[in-house]
Amino acid sequence: MDATTVGREFQKPNFHFDWTEYIVFSLVLITSLAIGIYYGFFEKNNKTNEDFLMGGRSMSVAPVAISLICSLVSAITLLGKPVEIYFYGIQPTLIVLVLIPITLILMYILVPIFFRLQLTSAYEYFEWRFSRRIRVIVSIFALIHSIIYTSTCVYGPSLAVEQLSGINTMVSCGAIFIVCIIYSSLGGFKAVLWSDFLQGVVMMVSLSAIIVVGTWEVGGIPYIWNLATKTDRTNLFIMDTDFRSRYTFWTSIVGGFFTWLPTFTTQSQIQRYNAVPTLRESRLTLFFNTCGMILIMLLCSWIGLILFANYYNCDPVTTKTITSSDQLLPLFAIEVLGRYPGLPGLLLAGLTCGSLSTVSSTLNSTAAIITEDFVKYYKPDLSEKQLLIISKTISITSGIVSFALVFVIAEINKTVNISPFSTMLHGTLLGPIFGAFCLGMFFPISNELGTFLGLISSIFLTAFTGLGNIFAGLAGKLPDQRLSLRTDGCTLVNQTGENIYEFEKTLTAFSRFSDWKQMHQQDSFLLKIWSISYVWQPAVGVLSSFILGLAFSSIIAIIQNTPLPKVNECLLSPHFLKFWKMLFGQKYLNKMVDFTSPLYTGNSAEKFKCSKNEIIKKNESTTS
Numbered sequence: 001m002d003a004t005t006v007g008r009e010f011q012k013p014n015f016h017f018d019w020t021e022y023i024v025f026s027l028v029l030i031t032s033l034a035i036g037i038y039y040g041f042f043e044k045n046n047k048t049n050e051d052f053l054m055g056g057r058s059m060s061v062a063p064v065a066i067s068l069i070c071s072l073v074s075a076i077t078l079l080g081k082p083v084e085i086y087f088y089g090i091q092p093t094l095i096v097l098v099l100i101p102i103t104l105i106l107m108y109i110l111v112p113i114f115f116r117l118q119l120t121s122a123y124e125y126f127e128w129r130f131s132r133r134i135r136v137i138v139s140i141f142a143l144i145h146s147i148i149y150t151s152t153c154v155y156g157p158s159l160a161v162e163q164l165s166g167i168n169t170m171v172s173c174g175a176i177f178i179v180c181i182i183y184s185s186l187g188g189f190k191a192v193l194w195s196d197f198l199q200g201v202v203m204m205v206s207l208s209a210i211i212v213v214g215t216w217e218v219g220g221i222p223y224i225w226n227l228a229t230k231t232d233r234t235n236l237f238i239m240d241t242d243f244r245s246r247y248t249f250w251t252s253i254v255g256g257f258f259t260w261l262p263t264f265t266t267q268s269q270i271q272r273y274n275a276v277p278t279l280r281e282s283r284l285t286l287f288f289n290t291c292g293m294i295l296i297m298l299l300c301s302w303i304g305l306i307l308f309a310n311y312y313n314c315d316p317v318t319t320k321t322i323t324s325s326d327q328l329l330p331l332f333a334i335e336v337l338g339r340y341p342g343l344p345g346l347l348l349a350g351l352t353c354g355s356l357s358t359v360s361s362t363l364n365s366t367a368a369i370i371t372e373d374f375v376k377y378y379k380p381d382l383s384e385k386q387l388l389i390i391s392k393t394i395s396i397t398s399g400i401v402s403f404a405l406v407f408v409i410a411e412i413n414k415t416v417n418i419s420p421f422s423t424m425l426h427g428t429l430l431g432p433i434f435g436a437f438c439l440g441m442f443f444p445i446s447n448e449l450g451t452f453l454g455l456i457s458s459i460f461l462t463a464f465t466g467l468g469n470i471f472a473g474l475a476g477k478l479p480d481q482r483l484s485l486r487t488d489g490c491t492l493v494n495q496t497g498e499n500i501y502e503f504e505k506t507l508t509a510f511s512r513f514s515d516w517k518q519m520h521q522q523d524s525f526l527l528k529i530w531s532i533s534y535v536w537q538p539a540v541g542v543l544s545s546f547i548l549g550l551a552f553s554s555i556i557a558i559i560q561n562t563p564l565p566k567v568n569e570c571l572l573s574p575h576f577l578k579f580w581k582m583l584f585g586q587k588y589l590n591k592m593v594d595f596t597s598p599l600y601t602g603n604s605a606e607k608f609k610c611s612k613n614e615i616i617k618k619n620e621s622t623t624s
Contacts, residue, residue, distance in 0.1 A: 021165070021345030028202055028349045029179050032195045032356060036183020039191040049387035052188035053120055053368045059193060059275045065288035067196035070203070071268045071361040072289075073296055075157035075354030076422065078203070081297070083325045084247075085304020086311075087482040089233035091247040093301040095256035096294045102261050103290040107283045109573050113441060114270050115279050116570065121372035122270040129440040129571045130448040132377075137455070138433055139373040142267060143366060145429040147398060150362040151405040152422045154355045155413070160330045163322070165348055173406050176352065180359040181399035185392045189275065192360045199353035200292075206350030207299045209343060210333070214306040217336050224309040233308065233483060242517065244531045246481045251535040258539035262434035263426075267365040307332055313489030359399070366398040367391040423534045424466030431541020432458035438542075439549045442576045444567045444592040446553040454549025462541040468530035469537075477523075478531050479516040566594040 039046050045056060084092050119125060123142065127135035154176055158169045165172075183191050218224060228234050238248045245251065263269070273282045307328055316322050322331055330347070337343040371391045375382070382390070412421065436455050439446045472478050523531065557564060569577065572593065581589050 018341070020341045021348065024342050024345035025165070025348050025352065028199070028352055028356075029175070031198055032179055032183050035195045035198065036185075036187040036191040039188065039194070040183075040186030043187070043190065046188060046190055047388075048384045049371070049391055050120075050384070051190070052388055052391050053364065053371070054271060055189040055193060055275045057118075057275055058277055059190070061276060061281050061284045061288065063193040063197045064272050064275055065285040065292070066200040067193045067357075067361075068269065068272050068285060068289040069292040069296065070196040070200045070353070070357035071272070072263060072293065073203070073354065074153040074358045075351045076153050077296075078207070078300065078351060078354050079157055079160055079326045079329055081300035082304035082307055083328050085233075085301050086307045086328060087325070087485075088247050089235060089483060090228070090301055090305070091236060091238055091249075092252060093297065094236055094249065094252035095260070096297045098253055098257040098260060099290050099293055102257065102264065103286050105261070106264055107286055109575055110265065110437075110441070111273050111282055111286065112279060113571070113573060114273055115282055119270060119274060121369050122265070122267045123369065123373055125440065125571070126436070129567065130446075130451055134436075134448060134451060134455075135373060137452070138436065139369050141429050141433060141459070143369055145425060146267070146362045146366060147402050148405060148409075149422060149425055150359055150402045151409045152425070153358040154402075155406045155409045156326060156422075157351050157355055159324065159413075160327050161348060161351060163327050163330050163334075165344075169410075170406070172352075173403065176355050176359060177399050177403040180356055180363060181396055184360045184363040184399070185395045188391075189271070189364055192364050193272075193275070195360060196357050199357050202346075202353045203350045204296070206346045206353075207296065207303070209346055210329075210337065211299060211302055211306070213337055213340060213343060214303065214310075214332070218306055218309045224305050227309050227312060228305050231308075231312065231483065233305070243536055244479060244517075244520075244528065244533060246533045247535070251533050255533065255535035255539055258431070258542050259426075259535055259537075262430040262538055262542060265434050265437055266430065267369055268361040271365060271368060303329065310336065311485075313486045315485035315487055318485060318487050319490060359402070362402065363395045363399050367394040370394050370398075421470065423537055424463075424470060427534075427537030427541045428459055428462040428466055429541075431462060431538040432545035435542045435545025436549060438546050439553075440571065441573045443550060443553070444572060444580070444589075445557055445564065446549060447556060447564060450551075450553025450556050451549045453552040454545050454547075457548050458541055458545035461544050462537060465529060465532065465540060466537055468526070469532070469534065472527060472530045477527060479520050481516055564592060566592060568594050 045051060045058075048056075050056060081092070114122070114125075117125065117128075121139070123135050123139045125135075126138050154173050155169070158172045158176075161167060161172050162169045183195055215221060215224065225234070236249070238245070239250075240248045241250060242248075272285065276282050276285060310332060311328075316328065316331055317325050322328065333344045333347045337347065368391075371387060371394060375387070375390055432455050435458060436451055439451055439454065469478070520528075520531070577589070577593065
C-alpha cells in the first residue's frame with residue numbers, strides 16, 4: 001500500500017517503563033559507580049595527585065581513545081544531530097570529512113607541542129608563552145564554559161528522558177551528578193577513562209540497536225533513502241555562499257572545521273593526549289577517536305532519516321504531540337521500539353551515558369585547572385597528599401555548582417532554546433581561546449598585550465553576534481529554512497481513542513524554502529549579521545581572536561620599537577619555524593626565537609620534552 005495514502009492515529013503516547021527498562025538503565029549507573037569505587041579503594045597506583053588528574057600518564061590507547069569520543073559526543077549530540085537531519089536533510093553529515101584534516105593538524109602540529117611540554121593544565125602554555133595574566137584570564141573563561149556547558153548538556157537530554165521514562169527532569173539530573181561526583185572524586189582520571197569506555201560501548205550499542213530495529217520497522221534501507229531523495233533531503237552539495245544559509249557545502253566544510261577544531265584543544269582533550277606514555281600512542285588515540293567520531297556522526301545521520309521516514313506525513317512537532325524537537329527520538333523509541341522489551345531502556349542508557357561522560361570529564365578537568373593554575377601558585381609548598389585532597393574537593397564542589405546551575409538553565413530554557421545557547425557559549429569562549437593558542441604557537445611576533453586585546457575583542461564580538469541571533473530568534477525574525485513536513489497523514493486522537501481533530505488532507509510541497517531570501521530581502525544589515533548560520537559562530541571566534549591578536553601584536557611591536565623578548569622554541573610549532581626560516585632566514589629568526597634551551601631526551605626520540613623550569617626561568621628573566 002502506498003504510504004502517502006495511509007492516515008495514522010497520532011496521540012500522546014502512554015508508555016511506562018517496565019522492569020526490563022529499569023534494569024538496563026540501572027546497570028549503567030551501578031557499573032560506573034563500581035569502577036569509581038575500585039579505583040578509589042583498591043587500585044594501588046592511584047594515590048598521588050598526578051594519578052588523580054592524569055592517570056599517571058601511563059594509560060593504554062583503547063580507554064583514552066574511547067574517552068576522547070565520549071568527551072566530544074554529548075547527549076545533546078545524540079538527540080540533536082538526528083533532529084537536524086530530520087528538518088534540514090543530510091547536508092550536515094558532510095562535516096565528517098573535516099575530521100580528517102583536523103586529526104592530521106592535531107597529530108603533527110598541535111599535540112606534539114602539548115605532549116613535549118607534558119602539560120597538566122592546558123593553560124600553563126599561556127604563562128610560558130606570554131604571562132601569568134593571560135593564563136589566569138584564559139583559565140577563568142575555560143572554567144565558565146565547562147561548568148555552564150555541562151549543566152546545559154545534562155538538562156537538555158533530561159527533558160527528553162522525562163518523556164521517555166517519566167522520571168522527573170531534576171531527579172534524573174540529580175542522579176547523573178551524584179553518580180559522577182562519586183566515581184570521579186573517588187577514582188580520579190582512571191575511573192573517568194574506564195567509565196567513559198563502558199559508556200562509549202553502551203552509546204554505540206544503543207545507536208546500533210535503534211538503527212537495526214528502526215530501519216526494519218520503518219520499511220528498509222531502499223524505502224528510507226528513496227523517500228529522503230524525493231523530498232530533497234539527500235543533497236550533499238548545496239553550494240550557496242550566503243552566510244545565512246543554515247547548512248551548505250561551505251558551512252559543513254569550512255564552518256565545520258572551525259566548529260570542531262577548538263573542541264579538540266580544551267582541558268579535557270589535552271589531558272587525554274598527555275595520559276599515554278608516548279607521542280606515538282597519543283597519535284594513535286587521535287586516529288581511533290576520528291574513526292569513532294565519523295561512525296557516530298554517520299549513525300546519527302541515518303537515525304535522522306529513519307525519523308523522517310516514520311513521520312514524513314505526520315510531523316509530531318507541527319501537531320504539538322511533543323513540546324520540543326529534542327523529544328523526537330524518545331517519541332520514536334516509545335512508538336516503534338517500545339514493542340521490543342529493553343530497547344527504550346537501552347536508548348535511555350545511551351543518553352544517560354552521553355551525560356555521564358560530559359559531567360565526569362568536566363569534574364576532572366575543572367580540578368586540574370583550579371589545582372594547577374591557582375592552588376599551586378598560591379600554595380606552592382603543598383605535598384602530593386594535600387594536593388590530592390584539594391583536587392578531590394574541587395571535583396565534588398564543581399559538581400555541586402554545576403548541578404545548581406541546572407536550575408538556572410531551566411529558567412533560561414523557558415525563553416531561549418538550549419541548542420543556540422550552547423552554540424553561542426561554545427563560539428564565544430572556545431573559539432577565541434583556540435585562536436590565542438594558534439597565535440602563540442605559529443607567530444613569534446605575538447605578544448602579551450596584543451594577544452589579550454585580540455582575545456577580549458573576539459569574545460565581545462562573538463557574544464554580540466551570538467546573543468543577537470538568540471534574541472532575533474525569540475522575536476521570530478530569523479529565516480525558517482526547514483524543509484517542508486506534512487500532517488496530511490495523521491489524525492489526532494485522545495487517550496480514549498476519540499477523534500478530536502483531523503488534519504487537512506492537503507499535501508505540502510516538499511521543497512527547500514528557497515524563497516526565504518526573498519522574504520528577508522528587506523532585513524536590516526544588523527539583522528542579516530544576526531541571521532548568520534550558527535555553524536559560523538566558532539569560526540568568528542577563532543579568526544577574530546587570531547587576526548586581531550596578530551594585528552594588535554604587530555602594532556605594539558612597531559610602537560614600542562624595542563627588541564621583543566625571545567620565545568622559547570619549545571613553545572612554537574616546528575613546522576612554522578621552518579616556514580619562517582625559509583621566508584626570513586635564520587639570522588632574522590634568531591632575534592625572536594630562543595634556540596638555546598636544553599631538551600631532555602628520553603629512551604625514545606618520541607619522548608623528548610622541553611625543560612619547564614628552564615622555560616619559566618628564561619621568561620622571568622626577560623620580563624623582569
